[in-house]
Amino acid sequence: MQVRKSLLDTLTAVANEEPAPGTKPVSQEGILFEALTAEPDASMRDLVAR
Numbered sequence: 001m002q003v004r005k006s007l008l009d010t011l012t013a014v015a016n017e018e019p020a021p022g023t024k025p026v027s028q029e030g031i032l033f034e035a036l037t038a039e040p041d042a043s044m045r046d047l048v049a050r
Contacts, residue, residue: 005022009021
């Protein structure tokens, strides 16, 4: 029954040109992204230590 309701909620939202439940974009304010580059043979332990 819950799956059916979820599917109907999704169809209704999409029909109303709204984001499907669970896909609404959240604000990215305050998110920090830092690129990490490494050699192909670098170990995960070395990368985490950075």
